[in-house]
Amino acid sequence: MTTKNPFPTVEYISPEYFCDRAEEQKKINEAITNQRNMTLVSRRRLGKTALIKHCFQLLNEKEPYSLHYFDIYATQNLNDFINLLSTSLVGYFESKPERTVNKLIQLLGKFRPRLSFDELSGMPFIELTLQSEADTHQSLEAIFEYLSQQKKHIVIAIDEFQQIINYPEKNVEAILRTHLQNCPNLTMIFSGSNKRMITSIFSDYARPFYQSSSFLFLQKIDNKIYADFIKHHFQKAGRHITNKSIDYIFEWTLGHTYYVQEFCNRLFASGNTNIEPHQCKHIAEQIIKERDPLYAMFRNILTKSQFKLLQAIAHELAVKQPNASAFIKSHKLVAPSTVNRALTALVEKDLIDYDNDEYSLNDIFLMRWLQRQP
Ligand SMILES: Nc1ncnc2c1ncn2[C@@H]1O[C@H](COP(=O)(O)OP(=O)(O)OP(=O)(O)O)[C@@H](O)[C@H]1O
Ligand SMILES: [Mg+2]
Structure with missing residues (x-):
């Protein structure tokens, strides 16, 4: 028999293969048990999703909780959101007595829920027939009405929450906020990697979710603790x-x-x-x-100035002011205005991240590759 590789790279497996995050887990746990919403923010691939799953795994054994996780990265609009939410709620009750499943499906019956299977993953999902704005509102109302009637403390984690900003419908934030607010037995964990977008949802005074959640900014795992974890395995x-x-x-x-x-x-x-x-x-x-x-392929996808800037930042690992003359000169870039334009494009393409007052590459392997290019 082959030994299981103890270093998962795709998904969370179990506490045994998860390194540290004890403090963060404690904070999330405390927020949940005290019914406070929390928003988890970090750079790409630092471990937000795994941390949520880890917290849920540890809470799972405790009876009063009903835990739901869904990732809205691929959703395009509010109807997609509702379908995913329904799927995740029904999914939870699948292993429970059938009447619970039927209850939510029954409540949504008017919207003719259909069970489909995702082409790629083969996972089942529920698709409601939502033909008008009124349908959208009523289905949300039915779901949250159903949730508020549950005896259990419900926790819903929505990953990549900043995606709602891209939905074409008007007032999505206000609509969701109203429903969430009317559900006293519900605690939300939001998560996202676009710091600017996700923090603006919760910290802009004029927006519906203003101050409705506290933040947890995830940092890198402590090297010493990670080293012990690696050695141990x-x-x-x-x-x-x-x-x-x-x-x-x-x-x-x-x-x-x-x-x-x-x-x-x-x-x-x-x-x-x-x-x-x-x-x-x-x-x-x-x-x-x-x-x-x-x-x-980045040589073709990016303009010459974007590629050169990306490579210059890769060489420096992180840069505070890419448009400063010393940086421009030492990397033979053109002019501050060209650098600024290229920088904006690279941030938009998600190749560069601005965090802790510095610009750096999101993909560390790409960074190492660029450092070797002529
Ligand atoms: N504390 C940890 N110990 C061991 N492995 C971890 C830990 N945190 C995350 N991982 C692993 O690292 C990989 C990336 O983590 P994850 O997908 O959770 O990051 P993320 O911040 O959600 O990324 P993205 O921004 O792309 O959604 C996963 O394979 C996950 O299992
Ligand atoms: Mg994630």
């Missing part, structure tokens, strides 16, 4: 990883969760029993080489 499999190797991994991935996980997953898969830095170097080479065809 290699040791458990009867293998050894040197401290120098771990230093190499953190330096190369900047300690960014997904990239550390991917790196360790590869190292583990290599089957080496005593891991030294030269093996880590080999993994780094492999990662870059594999992605070469994909990353090379």
Whole structure:
């Protein structure tokens, strides 16, 4: 039998394969048990979704909670949102006595709910027939009416919540806020990676969700704790990883969760029993080489000035003022106005992130690839 790789790179598995986040878990848990809404914010791939699933997993054993998670990244409008919400609510009750399923389906009967299967994942989902604005409102009303009648404390986590800003309908925020507010047994966990968009939903005075949630800004996992976690999992499999190797991994991935996980997953898969830095170097080479065809496309997708700026930022790891003359000069960029335009485009394309007063690349592997390009 092959040993399970202890470094998941796609999904949360279980507490055993989840490193730390004890403080954050405590804060989320406290918010839930005290019925306060919370919004989790971090850069891409730092571990928001996994943290929510981890908290839910730990809460799951406790009876009074009914926990629901859904990710609205792929939704385009309010009707998509309602379909996903219904799916996640019914999904929860699937393993419960059938009458509970029937109750929500019955309440939504007017909207002729159909069970479909996602083409890619094969997962079942519920699709309501919502033909007018009135249908949309009434279906939401039915769902929240149903939720408020439940005896359990309901927790709904909506991942990539900033997506609602892109919905074409008017007043989406106001509509959702009203329904959520009228459901006293409901606590919300919102999450998102677009810091500017997600914080504006909750901190702009004029917006419906103003101050309706506290924030939790997720940072990188502490290196020392992560190092112990990595060592522990290699040791458990009867293998050894040197401290120098771990230093190499953190330096190369900047300690960014997904990239550390991917790196360790590869190292583990290599089957080496005593891991030294030269093996880590080999993994780094492999990662870059594999992605070469994909990353090379950026030369065509981006304008020359965008590519040059991206590469310049990659060389520096992070830059406070990309339009400062010293930076422009040392990287042979053109002019501040060109840099500003390129910067805006790169942020819009999600290639660059602005966090802690600095610009840096979202994809650490792309950053390493760019550093090697002429
Ligand atoms: N504390 C952790 N310990 C171990 N693995 C983790 C931890 N946090 C996240 N991961 C793993 O790292 C990967 C990225 O995490 P996740 O998808 O949760 O990030 P995210 O912030 O939600 O990303 P995105 O912004 O793209 O939605 C996943 O494979 C996840 O299982
Ligand atoms: Mg996520």
